[in-house]
Amino acid sequence: MDEIAVRADVSKVTVYRHFSDKDSLFIAAVTAAIDEAELGTRSLVDGLGGSDRLERDLTVFARRHIADVTRPHLLRMRRMIIAEAQRFPDLAAAWHRAGPERAHRNLAHQLSRLAERGLLDVRDPLLAAQHLNYLILSVPVNEAMFTGRVHPFRPRQLDRWADEAVRVFLAGYAPTSRAEVAGVKRPLGPS
Amino acid sequence: MDEIAVRADVSKVTVYRHFSDKDSLFIAAVTAAIDEAELGTRSLVDGLGGSDRLERDLTVFARRHIADVTRPHLLRMRRMIIAEAQRFPDLAAAWHRAGPERAHRNLAHQLSRLAERGLLDVRDPLLAAQHLNYLILSVPVNEAMFTGRVHPFRPRQLDRWADEAVRVFLAGYAPTSRAEVAGVKRPLGPS
Numbered sequence: 500m501d502e503i504a505v506r507a508d509v510s511k512v513t514v515y516r517h518f519s520d521k522d523s524l525f526i527a528a529v530t531a532a533i534d535e536a537e538l539g540t541r542s543l544v545d546g547l548g549g550s551d552r553l554e555r556d557l558t559v560f561a562r563r564h565i566a567d568v569t570r571p572h573l574l575r576m577r578r579m580i581i582a583e584a585q586r587f588p589d590l591a592a593a594w595h596r597a598g599p600e601r602a603h604r605n606l607a608h609q610l611s612r613l614a615e616r617g618l619l620d621v622r623d624p625l626l627a628a629q630h631l632n633y634l635i636l637s638v639p640v641n642e643a644m645f646t647g648r649v650h651p652f653r654p655r656q657l658d659r660w661a662d663e664a665v666r667v668f669l670a671g672y673a674p675t676s677r678a679e680v681a682g683v684k685r686p687l688g689p690s
Numbered sequence: 691m692d693e694i695a696v697r698a699d700v701s702k703v704t705v706y707r708h709f710s711d712k713d714s715l716f717i718a719a720v721t722a723a724i725d726e727a728e729l730g731t732r733s734l735v736d737g738l739g740g741s742d743r744l745e746r747d748l749t750v751f752a753r754r755h756i757a758d759v760t761r762p763h764l765l766r767m768r769r770m771i772i773a774e775a776q777r778f779p780d781l782a783a784a785w786h787r788a789g790p791e792r793a794h795r796n797l798a799h800q801l802s803r804l805a806e807r808g809l810l811d812v813r814d815p816l817l818a819a820q821h822l823n824y825l826i827l828s829v830p831v832n833e834a835m836f837t838g839r840v841h842p843f844r845p846r847q848l849d850r851w852a853d854e855a856v857r858v859f860l861a862g863y864a865p866t867s868r869a870e871v872a873g874v875k876r877p878l879g880p881s
Contacts, residue, residue, distance in 0.1 A: 581769055581772045581773065582772065582773030582774075583773075584837065599832065599836065626854060629829050633824055633829070633832070634821060637828050638820050641824070645772065645782050645783075645785060645790065646779075663817060666862065667862030668858070668862070670862040670863075671857065671859070672861075673861070
């Protein structure tokens, strides 16, 4: 709290007036960082449901999303929150609500709109949103979590992960995809 | 080291004869836990490349894989390794090599065989393996990491995640999927 007061050039009393304890200050810092990241893709997500060029618009969203979430300060924060989730469940819950939960809910809403327009076949919008999100993010985020890497990913590599995520997602939720893949009767592949 | 010697009913000298320090004992424990988990699906993965009933065999693998990886002791270990990846990079590297890296490499090999047989369209076998793995695991594993939950997932819920992961994966890597989804020219959806 001392260091924060110094850096903010205010008294410690002022810091305590805004944040009753270290925990609530910590939660506010985490939530602010996530809000800022979420703001970057908000308008892109909100536009998806009405998109007339879905592959292009999903790709624009996916490329921006992966670039946002893999920024070093957010990866560091993610690691810290996972590390402390059992000791500080309120902090982990705050991150989860402001980050993945909100992102999935907003995406799910747009995917439902696309399904209503017949552009996707989505039975479970929340799961579809999770599939899209994790197809985009899982490779770099897991690599970052387990290797302790600190240098940023190359933009071209991130774009490629984003593009392939969109490709797989669209195939998985295309209006025709279930009929084609459904068959135990019809073997996959050229028949 | 004292407690381990007591639990193993050996002298501390004996423990140190096998493990030169705490770090190497820790790495051995982590690697053993992952090896044991990996052994559970080894034969299922190895059989995929020659499968004649791909959807069924992928589903059997996916259901077993998600049940294995979400066992509480492995989720606890995952959290600890992510937490300590920067302070103990050797430990994180050992987990990464024995866990996700090996799993992705083995899966990629089988997906290549399926591609050679014309049953899948796989341009980048490693990325395809990562997509399959993360489609299966991401929802429960991320939930576990961020909520600090300790109670096991319900088997029916795990099966459902596994089944939907396989469905999306097969659609995304079906031999015909690229041509169908490729089009900026052809709008997605009923035309």
